[in-house]
Amino acid sequence: MRIFVEPIGIVRGRMCPQVVDIDGDCAVGELIESLNFPAKLNVIAVTDGRRVASNEKLQDGATVKLVSLALGG
């Protein structure tokens, strides 16, 4: 399964847009955990402006945007 990962905002400072190849099923939360962000960044996934639940299964070819909850100005 191939997932397109697009970092948004401050997450972009931690990774570049990339393609992730995964064997078998994968939930959004598992994908985020595998990317090893610092816990304080509190990274979540969104698609089309909507938050994706961490237990939601990824589909082959999906684009996942990663956003940090950690900062408010």
Add this chain to the structure above:
Amino acid sequence: MKGSTGHFLYVDLSDGLTNSFCPPIDYYSRFIGGSGFAARLFVERGNFEADPLDPEALLTFSLGPFAGLNLSGASRFSAAACSPLTGHWADSSCGGNFAPELKFAGFDGILVSGKAKKPSVLVISDHTAKIETYPELWGLGVEKATATLKQKFGKASKTLVIGPAGENLVKFACIMNDGHSAFGRTGLGAVMGSKGLKAIVVRAKDRNFLAEDPMACRKLVSELNSRIKESVTLSVMRENGTAANLEGGVHLGDVPIRNFTSNFWEEMAEALTGSTLSEKYLKRRANCDFCSVACKRIVEITQGPFAIPKGPGPEYETIVSFGSLIGSMDLAATCKAGRICNDLGMDTISSGATIAWALEAFENGDIGVKECDGIQLKWGDINTIIDHILPSIAYKKGNLGSLLSDGSVAAAKKIGPSSQDYNVQAKGLEAPMHDPRGGGHGLALTYAVSHRGACHVSSPMLFMEMGACYYPEVGFDYELDPLSSENKAESAVLAMALGALENSACLCQFADREISIPEWVALFNSVAGFNWDIHDMIKAGRRIFYLQRLMNHRYGLRAEDDKISSRLLTPAVDGAPAGIVIEFEKMRTKFYNLMDLNPETGIPSRKTLVDYNLEIEADIILKG
């Protein structure tokens, strides 16, 4: 009392007199400093019947115990008064460099009363103060007035200056520190203007800070400074400013768009975010005294309609206020609008929000070209805002300037009930640039119950909902879902106490996220010698929250005023929070129960007032 000088400066501008006094020693441990101390001093010396712009009104500047300490985030201070914008007790917080200098000059704060016969400047140096008439400064913008003062009193002097908006009593006028940092909210620049006080200048020779336990203090400060410097989130803020995560906020539905009518605008997100500001216009970073975070921006725009010379750049609130909130995604324009507001001396949040209200009023036909001096108002028309509307407000020129210079709530009252539907505020203070529908439902509650109104820095609720806080020592180990009301009332109880502590200790909400609760206690004990445990500290925060509620009760606020605009409780139409309802009444009722607040009066029972050692203050406040 260590950490503080024990002296406040009292200034009567009517008589031209200054003297210092020593507040009762117990005020320091009971009300700490900053916001809490200013409130207690007002109860002792202020007049609840005075109009905010009367000479008799009292304007207080108050430091915290950590001002002057070599700690990142500790150089803030409070200004407080009855707000001309909201008509009740309010305060505002400012970073920069004035607070340490005032402490080094020998004062924990300044109380200003009366009205000068001629425009004046208060000059403070090393335990002394004098009032100098300075009429030639009156009418100058903040930038030129600050430069003139620096020329006269020395480059190292620190300044507080009002602009034309404060002189003209615009009700959301601000007070600027060295032209970059601001007491932005609640219109305290107008209070200063009503007194004929153009500026305050301070210069100290010595830079000594005395802590109760110098060794423990030095060790703790060293640990905290290292942690703050290395923090993942604060390094992001150093890199790209307070707007570093604006783009993320758009995807969460936190960033307001066109007067809070939308919660998602994907193209705008990258255009306005902090990294774009860094790439396009950043010249260098700047910091408050002693702070390694350096979230302030120095920008320059060399070409185009919004060209500005190198100088202070916008932070998050200004970028959104003059960006998405008014329907624009022109980052250069937000830089210029922010610079103009600074020079005119106007709060960028209330300026942007009041203009956003006007844009919607025009679109709805509630105001027309007659009220707008012949101009058409359009979403995104930042040129008109910069060239016409901002100066009109500051100088109260024409129909539009006259309509908007008292803020959006007063303007909507003049125009009629239908325009009040899209006033986005709480207790008369325009909402900041975090929409509770996407930023977190608890924010709706803390906007509503905050003594100053819709304010995102009255508590750390935003950070708590976003998972940036972990306080197991005081029972906060919730993993909050921002888009739910679950555990929000309980969290708000802690948030309001911590917010009162932050605003009274005058610590920066960004930097102090790296300080644990036991370290907060250790900081108070090693600096000020309070000899607190965690319970004592939280109790002090809660005491200040209750005191300020009592004061606002005296100003006529009741439980029914703990509310926010209907727009913020109407489910979002797009973005992450689309269709989700904020269970506001449920949260508020639970908060009232947990805080022992009377559902009609909004104030705590006598028993709670006694428990929090507030019976004397309550008797003074409520007797009128």
